[in-house]
Amino acid sequence: MDHVTGLRCTVCGHDYGVSEAMYTCPACGEAATLDVQYDYDLLKSRVLRDEIASDPQGWMWRYRALLPVEPGSAPPPLTVGGTPLYPAPRLAADLGLRSLWVKDEGRNPTASLKDRASAMAVVKAQEFGASLITTASTGNAAAALAGVTASVGMPALIFVPETAPPAKIAQLLVYGAKVILVKGTYDQAFDLCFAASQANGWYCRNTGINPYVGEGKKTAAYEVAEALGWDAPDVLATSVGDGSIIGGQYKGFYDLLQLGWIERMPRLIGVQAEGSAALYTAWRDGIDPVAMQPIDAHTIADSISAGLPRDRVKAMQAVRASGGAYVSVSDEEILAAIPHLAQSTGVFAEPAGAAALAGLRKAVDAGLVEPGERVALLATGSGLKDITSARKSVGDAVTVEPALDAVYAAVDAMGV
Secondary structure (H helix, E strand, C coil): CCCEEEEEECCCCCEECCCCCCCCCCCCCCCCCEEEEECHHHHHHHCCHHHHHCCCCCCHHHHHHHCCCCCCCCCCCCCCCCCCEEECHHHHHHHCCCEEEEEEHHHCCCCECHHHHHHHHHHHHHHCCCCCEEEECCCHHHHHHHHHHHHHCCCEEEEEECCCCHHHHHHHHHCCCEEEEECCCHHHHHHHHHHHHHHHCCEECCECCECCHHHHHCHHHHHHHHHCCCCCCCEEEEECCCCHHHHHHHHHHHHHHHHCCCCCCCEEEEEEEHHHCHHHHHHHHCCCHHHCCCCCCCCCCHHHCCCCCCCHHHHHHHHHHHCCEEEEECHHHHHHHHHHHHHHHCCCECHHHHHHHHHHHHHHHCCCCCCCCEEEEEECEEHHHCHHHHHHCCCCCCCCCCCHHHHHHHHHHHCC
16 A cells, blocks of 8 residues: 555644554544545556556446555455446536536445445455444445445444434344444434444444545545546535535545546535535634534434534535535425436435535526536435435325226326
8 A cells, every 4th residue: 555655634734654543633633534645646657547447347446546445455345336427418407507417326235425435444444454343324324334344244333313214224234234223413323433433442434533434435536537538527516414525526536636637626516404504604604614513403314414524624625625615405405306306317316415406506596606517416325215205305196096087087187
């Protein structure tokens, strides 16, 4: 792993060797997440863009030369990554955009982008010789970890708020993970998980605490750029909870820019639910992310519900450094975006994934995205994760007697 030069504190800028710090900066505390540093000159001499593009294995590990893993480490067997980037001309026209693409992360093995982070975390846990890996999650990260650990036969212990959607909890149990339902918020489950990990020597995958999960998530940015012929979009929009996904997308595009594989950084639009908009508020008011205080988070988009975003420093740096913006959207706007996205593109997203569309519309209306720009949107998880919310977003089906006259009457009533 000679291409990795160390881990840098996002607050004080101190560099640590990869064996000197496991999670956050020892000097600055938990807000100070660590960023993996690379020798880009070495990578330029060693890794050819066209060789990666010709790799027939359509998964995130085709980029392993750009990832912080040991040469002999075996990736989990699940096909994580390689998700489609769909052109969305009807949706682009509706929003008044030149071009729009939707990255469907629901096509991952456990149906969310979090599979990328969990695959990376499991490899690192194995490299560190951990006997058990743990995480706290509102559902998707937990399902991702449970699925990936099942594929390699590694024990997983999951801390989940008891309010998580039943479909997500069912995924964990089916994969064989040991599940603790916490009578409290995600933030309380997070703190409990990390404290238990520290006390018992378990490897912790928690977003924001673990410096490697964002390195897995950044591979989505690699795929977006590659699918567009290594011509990065002008804008990328994604929903934001703890902040690791948007931070990971920035890191992915930054890597490619340093390697000379793309010519510019996209502006990043971070979308938060109004009931969980700590980063939006801090961005709007110019608050230092280290000084952010917890809020009482509540939103139908459970995957982006976070009272105090754990990767807030990277998430704020990603938007500010890229010249992007944060926007917030209501739960009603999020619910409306679920069928809008599905009926315009065929991509069925959970509330957190559809939130990106609701936020993109708001960003266009506010002039944060110009009509002539090329935009990519991350649909971070499948709508099958939260059928209850999906049902709220649409009307009921029509029940008829088993007779043609009844069918014709129903068809007339529906305006078909």
